[in-house]
Amino acid sequence: MISDIHVGRTYPPTAPYLVSAAKVAEFAAALGDADNPACAGPDAVAPPTFAAVLSSAAWGAMFDDPELELSLSSTVHTDQRFSWSRPLRVGDAVTATLTIDRVRARGTSAFISITVTLDADGERVCDAASTLLHSWPEEKVA
Known part of the structure; x- marks a missing residue:
């Protein structure tokens, strides 16, 4: 079961995700920002919360552990x-690497702090820090 001994554990990077103009436009439309010229065309930049899509892909390694x-x-x-170095741009090939930063386990629950680092073609673009609350059935921790 997860505990503070897992702090510092880092999982391998995800396969590269190619940021496309179509996905940026689709995401902007879902946010109600379809008319934003920064999110359109071959030189578009992704809305900042697009990083959540890419960072959550790295969660699989942790949940599969x-x-x-x-x-x-x-x-x-x-x-x-999110802590940004630069915007995500169309054409970026992004990998996501998850690290467990902190675990606070109490009874049947644990708060798990993680950071997912997004790199585009070897350049750090963003750190996406999340806090997760996980609960187990009482019989699991007894």
């Missing part, structure tokens, strides 16, 4: 912060 005994269906995403 059998030692942690985590389940996405028992997890609530409680907090999200």
Whole structure:
């Protein structure tokens, strides 16, 4: 089960995700920002929250780690912060690398702080920091 001994654990980067003009436009439209010229065309930049889509792809490695005994269906995403070096641009090939920063386990629950680093073609673009709340059935921790 996840505990403070897992702090510092880093998972391999995801496969590269190619940021496309179509996906940026689709995401901007979902946000109600379809008319924003910055999000259109071959030189578009992605809305800042597009990073959440890419960073959540890295969560799979953590949830697939059998030692942690985590389940996405028992997890609530409680907090999200982004620290940007530059915007995501159409044409970026982005990888996401997840690191466990902090674990606070109490009884049947644990707060798990993670950072997902987004790199585009070897350049750090964004750190997406999240706090997750995970709960286990009482019989699991007894």
